[in-house]
Amino acid sequence: MPPEKLLQSVWLHQRIHRDQLKTADGQNLRVLHPGFASAEGGPDFRGAVLQFANEPPVSGDVEIDLQSAGWHAHRHDQNPNFKNVILHVVWDEVLSSRSKVPSRPPQLALKRFLDAPLAELALALENESGLPENLRGKCSAPLRDLAAPQLAELLHAAAKVRFQNKAEAILARARNSGWEQALWENLFRALGYKHNVWPMQNLAETKSRWTRGAHGDRVASTTFEIQARLLGVSGLLPDDLTRAQKSSDTFLRRAWDVWWRDRDEFESCILPREVWKFHGLRPANHPQRRLALASHWLASENLVAKIGDWAVAIPGAPASCRPVGDSRRQDASAPGDKAGDKWLDSLHEIFQVERDEFWSWHWTFKSARLAKPQPLLGTARVTDLAVNVVLPWLWVRAREGGNEQLQREVERRFFAWPAAEDNSVLKLARQRLLGTSQARVLKGAAQQQGLMQIIRDFCEHSNAVCADCRFPDLVRGWTTTEKMPPEGRGAGEA
Ligand code: SF4
Numbered sequence: 070m071p072p073e074k075l076l077q078s079v080w081l082h083q084r085i086h087r088d089q090l091k092t093a094d095g096q097n098l099r100v101l102h103p104g105f106a107s108a109e110g111g112p113d114f115r116g117a118v119l120q121f122a123n124e125p126p127v128s129g130d131v132e133i134d135l136q137s138a139g140w141h142a143h144r145h146d147q148n149p150n151f152k153n154v155i156l157h158v159v160w161d162e163v164l165s166s167r168s169k170v171p172s173r174p175p176q177l178a179l180k181r182f183l184d185a186p187l188a189e190l191a192l193a194l195e196n197e198s199g200l201p202e203n204l205r206g207k208c209s210a211p212l213r214d215l216a217a218p219q220l221a222e223l224l225h226a227a228a229k230v231r232f233q234n235k236a237e238a239i240l241a242r243a244r245n246s247g248w249e250q251a252l253w254e255n256l257f258r259a260l261g262y263k264h265n266v267w268p269m270q271n272l273a274e275t276k277s278r279w280t281r282g283a284h285g286d287r288v289a290s291t292t293f294e295i296q297a298r299l300l301g302v303s304g305l306l307p308d309d310l311t312r313a314q315k316s317s318d319t320f321l322r323r324a325w326d327v328w329w330r331d332r333d334e335f336e337s338c339i340l341p342r343e344v345w346k347f348h349g350l351r352p353a354n355h356p357q358r359r360l361a362l363a364s365h366w367l368a369s370e371n372l373v374a375k376i377g378d379w380a381v382a383i384p385g386a387p388a389s390c391r392p393v394g395d396s397r398r399q400d401a402s403a404p405g406d407k408a409g410d411k412w413l414d415s416l417h418e419i420f421q422v423e424r425d426e427f428w429s430w431h432w433t434f435k436s437a438r439l440a441k442p443q444p445l446l447g448t449a450r451v452t453d454l455a456v457n458v459v460l461p462w463l464w465v466r467a468r469e470g471g472n473e474q475l476q477r478e479v480e481r482r483f484f485a486w487p488a489a490e491d492n493s494v495l496k497l498a499r500q501r502l503l504g505t506s507q508a509r510v511l512k513g514a515a516q517q518q519g520l521m522q523i524i525r526d527f528c529e530h531s532n533a534v535c536a537d538c539r540f541p542d543l544v545r546g547w548t549t550t551e552k553m554p555p556e557g558r559g560a561g562e563a
Contacts, residue, residue: 070160071187076133076179077113078194080158081106082201085182092175093137093162096122102204102533104131105501108493110349111150116533119155121175128532129155137162137176200500206528207535209504211544223547224511224519225484231522232483232515235457236465248466249373250276255458256366259450260359264346268356272303275338280367287334292425296364297327302335304342305357307434317434320427352432353443361428362445366420375419380463380475382415409485409513416459417451449490456486456514486514498524 090098104117112130120126137159145151161180243251254273261269279302289295300306310318429442460483467475491508527540
């Protein structure tokens with residue numbers, strides 16, 4: 070039996086007799102696109118485009134298993150992440166499944182269709198990584214034809230759209246709840262990353278209740294009290310001691326000493342534990358640890374003022390001193406600008422927590438005490454906070470206050486900000502659109518944001534074979550003076 074990884078590679082590179090494919094139940098099969106390898110769990114390939122018999126082409130996921138029994142053995146049939154699987158690719162179907170009775174999802178046995186002996190394929194595919202050239206997007210060729218400054222301008226325009234969309238969303242919230250509350254909600258959302266955005270938002274929405282009490286008479290005064298209350302209302306304060314980690318149990322006893330007195334008062338704010346997602350989370354990103362960080366921010370009381378001061382500070386960036394009306398373009402992308410690193414460092418200082426007596430030494434309640442203290446916030450997360458929350462918040466607040474100079478300064482910082490941590494979405498986008506897996510092709514966080522806006526505005530409205538996508542034409546007609554068309558703007562933009 071070959072390794073499953075080899076089967077995945079055979080499928081991705083389509084090293085099969087593509088004109089002879091038949092499913093186990095006898096349907097002709099055309100693969101219009103094998104889909105994109107998934108790095109996030111769930112089915113192995115997302116967004117494949119397949120045609121069964123004479124039916125219209127369909128888009129969906131493809132799961133690869135060695136044996137057809139894997140579908141039930143791995144409980145894919147009960148897993149909602151697998152509900153969009155349209156083809157189960159296996160090495161060899163079991164004899165009983167070679168019948169004309171349709172199986173759901175249909176099965177394809179690769180063994181019968183390889184275009185070369187398995188050993189030969191293993192050698193040929195051994196060093197292949199990333200997306201094969203023939204699976205790149207239709208915009209890849211016109212993007213390659215752009216000169217470097219044109220490509221930079223295109224990404225700059227897309228990044229600006231994304232930045233302004235975020236700012237408008239913050240403004241909408243600020244109109245309802247005030248600038249400070251809008252900031253807190255977005256900081257909490259950012260702490261939830263992609264898995265726990267909504268419970269974090271929910272906690273931020275009820276913040277004034279659980280920090281002060283319904284009548285303002287139950288103010289939590291220390292970081293520890295805020296932390297215990299936050300863990301309590303989040304539903305993430307464990308009911309039981311670990312009985313294995315002494316320091317964790319000491320912390321839990323102290324936290325419960327605080328929370329049992331508060332619980333009734335804040336009952337209406339308590340979230341059920343089920344709303345949190347833990348699957349695939351790194352311990353450093355566990356929501357308990359993120360809430361501990363938030364408790365320090367809340368206890369510091371002047372975080373919002375510090376952010377305001379940071380916006381007008383000039384850490385080693387003489388260009389930001391330019392007077393209003395300076396005609397030199399200030400929002401031009403300046404990736405690699407050392408000022409970007411300084412702004413990152415100075416913002417990191419504001420958000421970093423000196424030391425937490427428990428969380429600096431533990432990833433989770435169950436983990437053993439660490440040999441060395443670990444920071445509660447790394448620079449990668451500061452970049453996420455900057456480009457998604459702090460800079461759009463400062464920018465739109467400056468705009469609403471008529472402060473053009475500050476607006477330009479914030480925009481300048483956004484376009485000079487160092488690149489964020491790479492992720493699977495960016496990686497695939499670079500391969501599909503820019504034809505490279507190298508992260509350094511995107512210079513700075515704004516270019517990454519620009520690429521993500523293109524995915525959102527174009528890729529997410531098309532499919533793996535780029536059906537009806539207008540972006541390639543837009544790229545062909547792109548000149549440095551052009552702006553993104555209305556359909557190239559995100560929702561909410563006029
Ligand atoms: S869908 Fe459009 S933007 Fe996305 S890869 Fe295809 S051509 Fe490019």
